[in-house]
Amino acid sequence: MPIRSVNLSEAEATALRALSKRFPASDLTRKAAISAVKSRCARLAGVTGKNEVAVLCKGSNRIEVLNTDSYEDLWDA
Numbered sequence: 001m002p003i004r005s006v007n008l009s010e011a012e013a014t015a016l017r018a019l020s021k022r023f024p025a026s027d028l029t030r031k032a033a034i035s036a037v038k039s040r041c042a043r044l045a046g047v048t049g050k051n052e053v054a055v056l057c058k059g060s061n062r063i064e065v066l067n068t069d070s071y072e073d074l075w076d077a
Contacts, residue, residue, distance in 0.1 A: 009061065020037045041055065
């Protein structure tokens, strides 16, 4: 369950997705690109708490701020 959501313009969401897919998976620059996307999502979402993470949603132009436990549960499913 998201703590809050932030709507993005289509151009901003597309730019974030393009950055995350820009480099091959085995390349160190891909890790840097993913880190940049995570940082940008956190800045766009505003203040996040110690146990919160900002995530770009698939299939929408939205960032959701989730509790870290909820985020980890999504990956375990």
